[in-house]
Amino acid sequence: xxxxxxxxxxxxxxxxxxxxxxxxxxxxxxxxxxxxxxxxxxxxxxxxxxxxxxxxxxxxxxxxxxxxxxxxxxxxxxxxxxxxxxxxxxxxxxxxxxxxxxxxxxxxxxxxxxxxxxxxxxxxxxxxxxxxxxxxxxxxxxxxxxxxxxxxxxxxxxxxxxxxxxxxxxxxxxxxxxxxxxxxxxxxxxxxxxxxxxxxxxxxxxxxxxxxxxxxxxxxxxxxxxxxxxxxxxxxxxxxxxxxxxxxxxxxxxxxxxxxxxxxxxxxxxxxxxxxxxxxxxxxxxxxxxxxxxxxxxxxxxxxxxxxxxxxx
Amino acid sequence: xxxxxxxxxxxxxxxxxxxxxxxxxxxxxxxxxxxxxxxxxxxxxxxxxxxxxxxxxxxxxxxxxxxxxxxxxxxxxxxxxxxxxxxxxxxxxxxxxxxxxxxxxxxxxxxxxxxxxxxxxxxxxxxxxxxxxxxxxxxxxxxxxxxxxxxxxxxxxxxxxxxxxxxxxxxxxxxxxxxxxxxxxxxxxxxxxxxxxxxxxxxxxxxxxxxxxxxxxxxxxxxxxxxxxxxxx
Numbered sequence: 192x193x194x195x196x197x198x199x200x201x202x203x204x205x206x207x208x209x210x211x212x213x214x215x216x217x218x219x220x221x222x223x224x225x226x227x228x229x230x231x232x233x234x235x236x237x238x239x240x241x242x243x244x245x246x247x248x249x250x251x252x253x254x255x256x257x258x259x260x261x262x263x264x265x266x267x268x269x270x271x272x273x274x275x276x277x278x279x280x281x282x283x284x285x286x287x288x289x290x291x292x293x294x295x296x297x298x299x300x301x302x303x304x305x306x307x308x309x310x311x312x313x314x315x316x317x318x319x320x321x322x323x324x325x326x327x328x329x330x331x332x333x334x335x336x337x338x339x340x341x342x343x344x345x346x347x348x349x350x351x352x353x354x355x356x357x358x359x360x361x362x363x364x365x366x367x368x369x370x371x372x373x374x375x376x377x378x379x380x381x382x383x384x385x386x387x388x389x390x391x392x393x394x395x396x397x398x399x400x401x402x403x404x405x406x407x408x409x410x411x412x413x414x415x416x417x418x419x420x421x422x423x424x425x426x427x428x429x430x431x432x433x434x435x436x437x438x439x440x441x442x443x444x445x446x447x448x449x450x451x452x453x454x455x456x457x458x459x460x461x462x463x464x465x466x467x468x469x470x471x472x473x474x475x476x477x478x479x480x481x482x483x484x485x486x487x488x489x490x491x492x493x494x495x496x497x498x499x500x501x502x503x504x
Numbered sequence: 505x506x507x508x509x510x511x512x513x514x515x516x517x518x519x520x521x522x523x524x525x526x527x528x529x530x531x532x533x534x535x536x537x538x539x540x541x542x543x544x545x546x547x548x549x550x551x552x553x554x555x556x557x558x559x560x561x562x563x564x565x566x567x568x569x570x571x572x573x574x575x576x577x578x579x580x581x582x583x584x585x586x587x588x589x590x591x592x593x594x595x596x597x598x599x600x601x602x603x604x605x606x607x608x609x610x611x612x613x614x615x616x617x618x619x620x621x622x623x624x625x626x627x628x629x630x631x632x633x634x635x636x637x638x639x640x641x642x643x644x645x646x647x648x649x650x651x652x653x654x655x656x657x658x659x660x661x662x663x664x665x666x667x668x669x670x671x672x673x674x675x676x677x678x679x680x681x682x683x684x685x686x687x688x689x690x691x692x693x694x695x696x697x698x699x700x701x702x703x704x705x706x707x708x709x710x711x712x713x714x715x716x717x718x719x720x721x722x723x724x725x726x727x728x729x730x731x732x733x734x735x736x737x
Binding site: 198201212403411 | 554556580581582583584585588590594595596597598599603607608610611612613615616655
């Protein structure tokens, strides 16, 4: 046990020393890692920003169900409960006639003629149930439920799907869904490409030091003792690259917010992405560290493998 | 200590025959010089001892270990028992003098305290005291070779093999290295040295084994080269 601890300590120590002493080679590997990690993080933030924009659009969509005055409170409660149990329904809000009137008056507070006309009659507005769906693409399920004869008989008018905007909203949703999928694919592609680039860079670094590996083998060092310092060294590349990358993204946000006076560029909301980044700084730092360390260690593990094969001619 | 029994080494089925039925017996504490022109099989002989290569046929026993029964996973253990000095030094470029020598002890799990105690003593034997912090690139060829020797002897191996250790050195440094090898032999280590430097061979006055075209063509010891001699006759 004691010997293992000593060996582990020596491997880590040798890795750190190698990193410091071969800093010029390390710089190239770290530079590649910084670029790729930055692109990955940028892709993730862009995707989060897109998702947020989509969520905001989704939040504005609702289905309004107008109830007949004859509908009793118990029928209303039953309907609200049934709606709440639909899997596609995010929230259900019931507004009675008075609340609907108050809302209408608030919306038309500048139109005194309309307000006085309303006040002179009995409240003509129906009690309303407002349904917010989870997913815009599955709004038809709610529609089917509401058009059942037993449910339709309770309604004074057909349901309103956010007025006439439904078609336009569907188109936007469709476009943003494609963007979101493209974003996820882009992240995966960047991850794979960056892993390959980093792997090649580390492989070149180890290729330059294959004679060292050969010498260590001839001196009787075990495979793990030879490989260990290389893995530690590559892990340090990952740690340093993750640190630089996260600082770089931070600076990019500072530069972007001063360069673009607007807070968002079309669907890409810089302000939101920046806030999200600030709020989740340590999560992203951890993510970068994990990606950097995993790519670094796996690459060096594979790269050293070919020089450690004990095949004797 | 080292036994080669009718060892043949051939690359490929119809390829170059590098060693042809070589039989050699080196006694413990002996100092044997293997001579021959470049490409006659001297280095292959040593590579067979360090198990960098396997013989095509024949038997090799080193330090009581029968190579026929040696598993690949045990090769590092074998190499830890043999000290090796290479013509091109093979120092680890990212490690300083002390660390290069200490590496040989670290891989066998010797404590740091013992390493700090042993390495300076060995560096003193090879006349490198005071140069512990130097990197290999800051040393002369002779100094580098002496670091390599220090690394090879620090584990106190029973066998030391030196492959043309003076090949890249000027005469003065070459003799420094040879004197160190003699000193080590005096302490009881079996030394097998390959060289094509006739002056060293003549002045050393040790057992000399001559290899030519993969065969042992002369040996002061009657035990070896019997088959070859018969063929020559």
